[in-house]
Amino acid sequence: MIGGQSWENSDHISGESVQPEQKSIDDVTIEWRTRPLLKFLISFITGGFFFLFPVQWEGQTTIPLDILMSFITDASFLAVEVFVLLILFAGGILTTISMLHYQGTISLNDRTQRLLQIGYWKTSKPFWAFRVIAIFLGVPMFFGFGPELILADGIAGIVWDVLMITIVLVIPLGGIFVNLLAELGGLQFIGTLAQPIMKPLFNLPGRAALDSAASWLGSFSVGYYLTRNVFDRGGYDKREVFVICTCFATANLGTVGAVAAVLELLHIFPLLVALYMIATLIVAAILVRVPPLSNVPQEYVAEPNPEPAFTGTVSEYFRFALNQAMQTAEDGDPIHRAAIDGFVDGTKLTAMILGTVLTIATTVLLLEAHTSVFEYLAAPLVPVMSALAIPDPQMAATAIIGGAAEYFIGATLAVGTDIATKVFVVIITSAQAIFFAASAPMMVDMFDDVPMRFRDLTLILVLRTALLIPIAAALTHGVAALGLI
Template sequence: MEEHKNTPEEVRMTRKNLLKFLIPSLFGILIFLVPVIDGDGNFNILLGVITEFFIDLFSGFLPEVITIVIIISTILSVITYFFKPRFITSSEMLNGLFNTTLLWLIIRVIGMAAVLMTYFESGIEAVYSEVTGGTMLGLLTTLIMWFLVASFLMPYLINFGIMEFTGTLLRKLIKPMFTLPGRSAIDLLASWIGNVNVGVVLTREQYNRGYYTGREAVAIATNFSAVSLPFCLVIAGMLEVDHVFPLLYLTIVITGIICAMIIPRIPPVSRIPDTYAVADPYDETIPENKSVFKWALEQAVRRAEKSGSFKKQLKQGYEVFVDISFVLIPQVMAIGTIALIIAEFTPVFNIISQPMVYVLEFLRIPEAEAAAPATITGFIDMFIPAVLATGIEAEITRFFIAALSLVQIIYLTEMATLIIISKMPANFWKLLVIFIQRTIIAMPIIAIIAHIIY
């Protein structure tokens, strides 16, 4: 593990070292943070534009790629679990990919069964239906391209010093607001502006390298991995509230910031230990004889000096992408399909959402009975609440559901599963509690703003 603790030696502030910090860091900011107008006239980020280009380019055979990846992952996991072949167990990378527990092995087998039924449209209809397995296979074809592009570009945001630079400058703002270290500032912005899953992967990588404690990593992943701006526009259009989109997005931002200030300060997040994944945590203390800006620049240059070669960046991106592909994708297929089957073909959510009817009536939200299931199905997938609310006549209710579903952000089909299978200390039950907390905090805030607008 590379050392990244503050050291007393002076950093060589040469032009070469400064450029090694500035050029890759500015490139990373440009890719992940700078809004642009895409070919359809919508706001996006360059990462999104590049990803969508590759999705269009390779869309013809991405379902086959997903199916093959899931089959390979599952078969090698079964072989490893029962026979422990030396070529897998002796390789750190292969062992990490395919040597899994019985529970996750079963989930991968379910994922393989689901993707085969879906791809060939045979077997159990509830599994391969367009609203279950079909939805998940379509989702994964998009997801794998997001991860492919982001995995190879992410090093430019995290390895060349921009996090250290902004972290030192913004520490006094980020720490009291969100109980998080200053170095998370770029992560917070990238997670908020970019794709929700890319934000989780970015946070996971920083946690695994010892830049965040367990509590900090979970707080960031569950509060700042927000839904991307283009998807917010899609939901607004579906629910026919796109004519008030600036007000809708402002509502999401206000509510999201309030949630991010509260959630890290209450259990379960507040009770997660502030321990690091590696034993050499990064130190943000500023020496007394240094100005904040000078120390920020020195920290950034020091990090850039240790970034390694272009080949090292490619290797890191490759390892992140392979890990996500063979571990995440089979499990997302399984968990997402099961969750969608429950949501679409059983009355479970109608039953458990009954208490929400009274909450919505108290908040004076019209058509509370029809809207209630949409307030909780966001835990399965962020798209389901919008689907359920499309038939609601009251615009204020559609606005309320749109904002709530985009603020809840913790959903099993992608983001929550990615957190669960990462090394971050958050399991299914903790994420369910955080989802409920975000819902409880968000509902009155959104209701107040909705009543002001309407």
């Protein structure tokens, strides 16, 4: 597993001798056009405002997205609950249709496949089961009748009234503003500005900043898609693919916002984002230089097409980034169309993950309430939490273990703990990058020619978590000492 030979393939192309072309930004023609510039600025400012701009509301500091969610739930909490139930049914039914089709049990014509986007709902049998089971859990939680075991305040009161309601609002609504950032130039602007630091810090080409930004602004699945696309065209070698997917495709802005809302931390959401990104970058800079990532061969699956190495001053890079953003905005959809597409994509993503989250969350909370399994698993970490002066060390350790199974579950186990514990847990679970409810199986499936294996991902997850614990503790105590939490 540690040796490079486990990833090598004689049919693939070695890239060890490939040298990128050297270019100056002066070689690029930069054109200033008013209409695409305004389109980029409007979408960039709007998306950033709703996610990151702190405002005062009812005596506390929060973000506009939180206020929008409050308006919706105050207007009709029942309507939101109905939406949750419909999303659960949609995820379970569409996954079942997809799985039966790919197993050959039923046959769908091409038009129906395109209409239902059958490929999007294909998953493994365990996750198919999770999505179907969620329907049978969601119905009694919605109507308030059924086994008292799952209707208890400590179970349904958290899973349904808090977790489900938050996810079903934050991700679709967040998708609107994330898409404005991702599709109309924001992603290119941020990614291009980051290019000068990618090679020296992370041994990655500058274009990898775009994949990372796509994961942070959209979702890890979007980041994987971009990475796969560039990989197939010879733009990345195997090592670069492995590093991008396991070090930079962390929790996206929308899901971090959902967890922050559940933990009542939206008033410090910009701070949380900054902390988790700092932790992510520090861990990435370390892991790319040690096994197993450093042992992955620099092989290509297509004719190598390395990125030109651009050089330029800070001001030249800023103009270059604006030019890239303008080009994307000019080629992109109208702002209203991008917003609608973002809502649709966010709703689809919600339908894909909501059932899994409900089933796993209910199971985890039942185990946590009625067994000692998580206490046993977390026991080795409790002394570490205590030594790092983390309040409620048992719950912090349990949440970290839970994060390896499912990001939402790990983070939301910290409900009711001290604010410092919540911040500490959010930093770690947001930056773990690998969880076995979605990202790990998706990587194994999407990059089978790298190849990524569960044993390798498990080792990387352990290394990431071991590094994140002291880093997150230092960051948490630092902001606490500054009076920011």
